[in-house]
Amino acid sequence: MPAAIVARCPDCAKGLKLKPSAAGKTVKCPACGAAVPVPAAAGDGAPRADDSTTRRNPAKAKRKRSAEPAAAATGSGNSGEIFAGLDLGEFGHESGSQRSLAKQGLPGRVQKGPLTDETEVINNAPKKKEEPPTPLPVVLGIVGGSLAVLGIAGAAVLFLLLGSGPVEPPGELVRYTHPERGKFAIDVPDNWATATEGGGQGGRPAFATFEGPGGEVQIRQSLSGSAIGDIASAGDTQLAPGEELPEELTAIYGQHEAVKGQVESNFSNYSETGGKNFDSKAGEARRSTFTASGALGGAITGYRGTYRIGNDTYTVVMQSSTRDFAVMGPVYEKMLESVGR
Incomplete structure (x- = not known):
């Protein structure tokens, strides 16, 4: 009986155990919904690392096996139908969460720019207009006016205390x-x-x-x-004759x-x-x-x-x-x- 094929989701890294019939196809990750390319079976002409190579250089054999899914993804007829016309951007794939947001008409994840971009936005905000300093003549005028008001008020109080002039003679x-x-x-x-x-x-x-x-x-x-x-x-008090009472x-x-x-x-x-x-x-x-x-x-x-x-x-x-x-x-x-x- 043919052995099951193991593939790993390139988006969430979840391991998938698939039937041999899925070899060379692209399946949907049950965890995140991303497209998972399935490697071709060993009998289909795909290159396999022999035991001697694996024993001599295990790391090289591991890298070679990890490269097979990417090659299978580009050469599969189904993958062209799934990714045709999409702008995969910098990371070369679109996650299941992004596709879910796209179906709902919502924006996907936005990559934040560097801190210098945010600082530039803040610096470009409208700046408060700086008021020029009050000229010295204006300051002196305000002080002088205040002193004048105080002087007038003091004179008014003095006028009330002392009277405006000689008192009117009382009548009969x-x-x-x-x-x-x-x-x-x-x-x-x-x-x-x-x-x-x-x-x-x-x-x-x-x-x-x-x-x-x-x-x-x-x-x-x-x-x-x-x-x-x-x-x-x-x-x-009783007084003597001729005596006046104090x-x-x-x-x-x-x-x-x-x-x-x-x-x-x-x-x-x-x-x-x-x-x-x-x-x-x-x-x-x-x-x-x-x-x-x-x-x-x-x-x-x-x-x-x-x-x-x-x-x-x-x-x-x-x-x-x-x-x-x-x-x-x-x-x-x-x-x-x-x-x-």
């Missing part, structure tokens, strides 16, 4: 009376406006605020000061000191000097001169006054810029003396 003093009967009254310049007013009923303290060129005046009922005034009135022992003095903290908490850097008692339409009162810092850091000068009207204590705060106080101070003194009912 006119009488203001709180809407709630029996609370308080005060003389106010006729070119000023009543900014706020209210309270006086339902346990709410009566108050009013007046604003005008150069200053602001607030008057408010102080409930805590009223309670302290009642205690001080109950402890009047200011420190007067009831209005205690009331004035008791409400100082309420006013001080509304200012920064608050300080008082020159406290003194004086006569007003409400009776004996007391005032102090104070200095403080405003919201924008400007210097403020003003008066703080304390009054006893009936059973109630009232606090008056009059303020101006330190520069305008030279004009407003005498007006404030007249307003302080006018407080009553």
